[in-house]
Amino acid sequence: MRASSRVLALSLGLATTTSCALEHRAAARFVDPELREGGIAYTSRQRARVISAGPWEVRRVPASALAAPKSVPSADFDTDGQGRATHEERYVFQIFVDGASAPVATTSCVSARRQGPEAALASAAELPSDDVSLACVTESREARLTLTVRGRLDRNLRGEWSAQPRGSGLLQPAAEGTKGVIEVLLHHQIWGRVPARTPATIIQIFREDDGDDSHTDSDTPHHSMRAVAAANLDRRGSLWMSPSLGPQQAVGAVSILGAHIFAPFGWEQAS
Numbered sequence: 405m406r407a408s409s410r411v412l413a414l415s416l417g418l419a420t421t422t423s424c425a426l427e428h429r430a431a432a433r434f435v436d437p438e439l440r441e442g443g444i445a446y447t448s449r450q451r452a453r454v455i456s457a458g459p460w461e462v463r464r465v466p467a468s469a470l471a472a473p474k475s476v477p478s479a480d481f482d483t484d485g486q487g488r489a490t491h492e493e494r495y496v497f498q499i500f501v502d503g504a505s506a507p508v509a510t511t512s513c514v515s516a517r518r519q520g521p522e523a524a525l526a527s528a529a530e531l532p533s534d535d536v537s538l539a540c541v542t543e544s545r546e547a548r549l550t551l552t553v554r555g556r557l558d559r560n561l562r563g564e565w566s567a568q569p570r571g572s573g574l575l576q577p578a579a580e581g582t583k584g585v586i587e588v589l590l591h592h593q594i595w596g597r598v599p600a601r602t603p604a605t606i607i608q609i610f611r612e613d614d615g616d617d618s619h620t621d622s623d624t625p626h627h628s629m630r631a632v633a634a635a636n637l638d639r640r641g642s643l644w645m646s647p648s649l650g651p652q653q654a655v656g657a658v659s660i661l662g663a664h665i666f667a668p669f670g671w672e673q674a675s
Contacts, residue, residue: 430603431604431636434592435608435631436608438630439631439632439633439644440634442646443634443644443646443647444646444647445643446645447642447643448642448643453465459501461500461503462500464497465497465498466496467494467512476494476514476539476540480537480554489519490516491516491668492514492516492517493668494514494515496510496511496512496513497666499511499655499659501651509543509544509655510542511540512543513539513663514540515536515539516536516537516538517537517668517669518536520533520534520556520557521533532557532670533557533558534557534669536555536556536669537552537554538553539551539552542656542659544652544655547569548568549659550565551660551663552565557669560587561588561590563585563586563588564583565583565585565586566583566584567582567583569581584609584629584632586610586660586664587608588607589605590605590671604638605636605637605638606634607635608633608634609632610632611630612628613630631646632646633645633660635664637665638671
C-alpha cells in the first residue's frame with residue numbers, strides 16, 4: 405500500500421472511531437443519572453456469536469447443542485396485523501463468569517418482527533416502523549427469569565421481567581421473587597417538542613426498590629423502581645451495572661442485556 409493510501413485509511417479509521425466515541429458519549433446521557441454516576445461501567449464487545457464485558461462472557465449456541473432447550477412462549481403482538489410479513493427467530497445463549505468452563509445460566513429466546521403498518525412511508529423516511537416482540541426464559545441453579553418486550557421500532561419499547569428464586573432445586577412462589585421493567589430508548593424529543601433518534605439505542609433495566617423511592621418522581625412510570633443496569637446496544641458500547649446487585653442478580657441483568665443485543669432488530673439502523 406502506498407504511503408498516501410495508508411494515511412487515507414488511517415484518517416478514515418480515526419474519523420470513524422472518533423464519530424463512534426462521540427455518539428456513545430451522547431447516548432450515555434440518556435442512561436438513568438444515578439446509575440450512570442454510581443454504577444460500574446464496562447466496555448462491551450461483540451464478536452461473531454460472543455459478547456464480552458467485564459467478568460461476563462455471553463456465548464450464543466445452537467439450540468440443538470443442548471440436551472433439552474427450555475420452551476419459551478411464542479412472541480406475539482398486541483395489535484392485529486394480518487397479512488403483514490413476519491419473521492420469527494429462536495436463539496439460545498449461555499453466560500460464563502470469570503473465565504469458568506461451565507455456564508452459570510442459559511437463556512432461550514424467541515423474537516418476532518413484523519412489517520410496520522406504514523412500511524412504504526417508513527422506508528422512504530429511513531425510519532423503521534416494524535412491530536417487534538421478544539420473549540425469553542433464563543434458567544440457572546438459583547433462579548428462573550422471564551422477560552417480555554413488545555412495541556414498534558419508531559417508538560421507544562417497554563417490557564417486563566420477573567425472577568423466581570429456587571429453594572432445594574424447586575421454584576419458590578412468584579410472590580417471593582423480584583420483578584421490574586425494561587426500557588429500550590430509540591427516540592427522544594429535543595426541547596420536549598422535536599422528535600429525534602437517540603445517537604445509539606440504550607436499554608435500561610429497572611427493579612422494584614426496597615423502600616426508598618425518593619429518587620423518583622411519583623408521576624413517572626418508574627415510581628418505586630430503581631435502574632440497576634443499562635447498555636448501549638451497538639456492537640461496541642458501554643455497559644453500566646449497579647454495585648447493589650449481587651452475583652446472581654448481575655447474571656440476571658446480563659441475561660436481559662444479552663437477549664436484546666442478540667435480538668435481530670437492527671438496533672444500529674433503528675437508532
